[in-house]
Amino acid sequence: MMRALFFTLLAFVLVTSYSQNQIKLYPEQSQTQISKHIYGHFAEHLGRCIYDGMYAGDSYDIPKTDGVRNDVIDALKKLQIPNLRWPGGCFADTYHWKDAIGPKDQRKPIENTSWGGREDNSFGTHEFLNLCELLDAEPYLAVNMNTGSVQEAVEWEQYVNNANGSSYLTDLREANGREKPWNVKYWGIGNESWDCGGDMTADYYSNLYKRYAVAMTNYGNTDGLFRIAVGPGQPDYEWTETIMKQVPARRIEGLSIHHYSVFNWSNKGSSYAFSEEEYFKTMKRAWFMEEFITKNSVVMDKYDEEKRVKLIVDEWGGWYNTMPEGNGALYQQNTIRDAMIAGMTLNIFNNHADRVHMANLAQTVNVLQAVILTNEEKMILTPTYHVMEMYKVHQDAQLVPLEIESASYTMNGESIPSVSSSASLDTEGKLHISLTNIDHLNEQEITVDLGSIQLNKVTGRILTSARVQDRNTFDQPEEVTPETFRGAKITKGSLKVTLPKNSVVILELSK
Template structure:
């Protein structure tokens, strides 16, 4: 079988080389690694209008609510089956003292959000409100604990409040807040960006602090805690090396990684979310594809110390970061969301899927009204962004088995630089259906792709596509359906049973999901 696949792949390679077409060869017989649904997680920080004004609205807001939780946002997120939600930060996490956010909301002390605009928050959205949100979303909570300015006891008490079911001071406090049974939170971050806003620590110092804090962040009966270490900033491979070497692997479930796609590559002037040339678009995609190298190299370091891959790589902050929209508070990080952002999301998720042996959790930054949002709100209006529709398409990969693939892509060249025009990932679900997600990054040129389905019994294909008039296309409150998914039929299945070839024409700047059964 392997020899036959190799022969077919060599033939496909020759075809691609001669015709400059994309060719995809799938090895369905080796589909044995599960794509963890948690790869499709979200992140909501106390930042700008992400929580306050996005998810948590005023009592008199003219929208459907449960308490003060905005239900049209909840229903949209339910539809795409988000598996987990990270909160309260981000940089905010290491200045957040959880006990200020419980009890009678009218008596909660106010606080200053020093990281994001110096605004004063009333702490009306705290632990129990977040847990209510997760319950409504049917999703798992992922809480980031305060290591930067908090104490070991404070973190320990928070875990006890969340997860202990016996008699204790924190259980008593939780019951006084109207919550009789523990929440059973699993995912818990021990600090955030400890190399930066979380304390400006060295990795060696962080390792010692992690071991101390994690010791007292207990697992309780029926509530095993999955502790996540604050991992590297982008390509800081030394940080990963020190953590993997210095933290006992049974103390941590995962190590985080943060990487943002900056269109210009310049943090001082990141570029517009909506007004950019094709050259800037190309550079953005090149920066996006750097995620492949990051995941590969961090994984290799982890493999050295953990060859059995017990420790997860958790990319719990990722996405495109542009300049804030003109006329908005620059500290609130509100940005529009274009077809370019959808292509970034789809490409990044393909990378995570293809590294499912090590990447077992990820969180898009962020969910509502901040950075690469799925949802934008204005008063009683709500729109879904192009990025939202990518997650709607890709939910079919959640929990499915990854199909190893070999992809030969034509080049997308600009300004003397080249990237692969086409990327993809594939999986097979519990019913035997195959799902193939394909992305054409070329801004102007359609790219045909030939998919080798030899040695399979698939006879039926259905397709969906996300595309737009231009890579700058956006959804607005006046025109909310400019960019959305539609049916896709530009494909042809040919050949005899057991020897089929699927020919697909990928339009320029598009995302295609094929279901084959």
Template sequence: MRRSCLVLVALIVLCNCLKAQSVQLTVNTAGNQKINKEIYGHFAEHLGRCIYDGFWVDEKMNVPKQGRIRMDVVNALKKIKLPLLRWPGGCFADQYHWSDGIGPVEKRPKTVNSNWGMVSEDNSFGTHEFLQLCDLIGCEPYIAGNMGSGTPQEMSNWIEYLNFNGQSALADLRRKNGHDKPYNVAYWGVGNESWGCGGDMTPEYYTDNYKQYAAFCKNYPGAPLKKVASGANSEDYNWTEVCMKNIHPWQMWGISMHYYTVVGNWEKKGSATEFNEEGYFKGMKNCLHIEDLINKHSAIMDKYDPQKKVALAVDEWGIWTDAEPGTNPAFLYQQNSLRDALVAASSLNIFNNHCDRVKMANLAQTVNVLQALILTDKEKMLLTPTYHVFDLYKVHQDATLLPLNFTSPDYTFGSEKIPAINASASKDASGAIHITLVNIDPTKKITVNTSFGGANLNSSEAQIVTSGKFTDINTFDQPNKVKAASFSDFKKNGNQLSVNMPPMSVVLVTLK
């Protein structure tokens, strides 16, 4: 009898565990919000080996090149339909004087990159080179203007140089430097991190400066500007309050917010590759915190802009760890693990679900810096786990958001817990439905049972990004350890879909 009771108790516990590992998810197929493709933007700063040795290489390097632009990097970014690239910074933007980077390369002055390692900047990669890079990728440029050490006149001149199609000294100089037609650059950041490296300003001082700069940022014929105010650092809600109160919505296209996932503290952020489950859990918990920030900053914006005309631009985000041992710590070179892929996928799901306010986001940074998509070593190049997430998620660009309703089981570590499942869904112009699912639990398979209402869905296919350990990375010796693969552990029955999510996995299901 005692043995039978023990068996019964064991069965009850097992049943409860199985029940806890199942999610009921409903997709509303009548969405009306667009997921701006600019949410899938990226960031390239003059920092470490992002520009130099990343995009811009020695002319003698034996790789396919357009001038000195590395084409295998370009082609990888074209594949994921990179929509927007932010440049030249970052902190570098507020010490950058654009006139140093135009004209004959041999006549450009050498300057000091005082933010990132006190290294020499030869200015061989400047405005024309950046815009050529954007043209090769097929993406929109997003230029961060210099408010910290520049002047309104300097930024005004840069815009005229790039966007004016008539006769003027600056437009003629652009033509002399090889580009007859205007570039018509729309996205302009008015300062960067003005609360910190961009000038240590108070929000009141910044908003007065913003209005002065913005007044001289002119809309030339055929080139209306989308001006982005330098917004808050993480939980600085007062900064958003003051900016929204003092700057009229019609004076800006968007306001930025910066947030980095840090596992430890700013002095010792934690290793990119050597961490245990505690480091994994903290990384995922801190990643998910970005939704709290978006909710609170959006609520402040709603007070002054209830029609949501001003975009929240999360134009710096991603996981920031300690630099790899043996590398220059000022160059911020870090490896990229499966944990980082889950951080990227979860963040993108959050951005998608808040696309009524979040209209732009820029992962930091594209090549060889922070949560990079691509790492290079001389002629070698590899795609990181994060790259493969962006490759899956490109289906959401400019698609219609489909709202979801579900309650996630918890991933528990010690006395703390976070949602194990996150997701977003969209419908593209062809009518195909795409749902991206993330299971961050490192040990449990979770079944997601999904209902699509009255949608008429005939075919389905799926892809997955996962690996055996959350510390798994791609290396130049083993570049394909973590990558996207075909996935078949799901069933479709009419308008019902059941997906068996492995631990630590990102799954894209497409239904037509």
């Protein structure tokens, strides 16, 4: 099948508010399931993501379960998060898991050399894996490959997974309150090894990775281990080629990439007081995800035509200057701009579901493009949270390939597509179409050719606001929330949609 049927995104220089946008669905060519793991999250020991974010410990007179805020647990359950990546990030490559097990008053306090501050290690392996059980989410552990060792990684994997007989590590786990193993499937071997994870070359990393991959075993986990190698965080496709060429297929299940929508690394700008030019540049960087996935996939296809090795986008999102008033490193607000990034990016992931198996939004609470912000006892849900909640209908649904012709969003002679879209069929035969219009000036008239799909009822939800800078605050926690969408109708086998400016829409078509 031609790749274009999955993600053709053709921009035409059409700038009037009623430019024609065309989408054609190809349901008869549907053969790919959208992995629910595309809708994963990331929680690093960074700023107030873990401590004073997810984990309140003995602080604040609010309901908690083993120190984790119940309001955070409930919000993440509503998202149906499929997996959670931990403990980093850069932090993972200075983290030693044995420092954070056993009685909390006997744990080893550490300095967070990656992001600053002292940690008492009251949130460790047991707390994290028990939280994942509460959330019904797969844990995704990142192994310390820089300051750690193969033995440390193997012992961690034995500690959490080994159920066979008695050993020092299984006895230790039981003494610490856990008899049965957690059966952790997803293991990231290193993190950003080309930078904070060791400043390695691709050749050096490949050889070191193989040592870890050989030594780690599944210990009765019936699905086996899913070992994820470090891929590039920039357009370094030679790194991808080196990994795919040098690591035997039996030693690797996934390759990770990172991409942030940063318009200027030296001055990332405000997370909520930004100009039109800054908005456009951020959207352009978000659209680069399409090219980044495509070009990495082309390299991977050379060595893996069957797409057995999956692409894992385990860090993505918007990145702006830290807000000092947030009282934590990389704390930023979350606006309609971030909803645009989320809607567009998730559409890209869905359309590449033949290769993309997992993705992890950075990060869950109080850091970067968070879905939740906390301030002592208070908690708010961000626009990004609402997009993730709206899009959860795509989890494990059958991808419907599409072609799209989009009007252009243009500034200073540069153009990017205004509209992105993805579609899927669920097990009940309902069709879901997600649409994002990043143009903050013009609504978009869209015609969707449904092909052989014969459904006559359409309902929808929309997330939008008057300005792309609009956001939820602790004083106004519901300024931006989803509403019913009535701008779509079915006529003679096609769907007509009027998509408001800067909006994310999810449509459901049924009989």
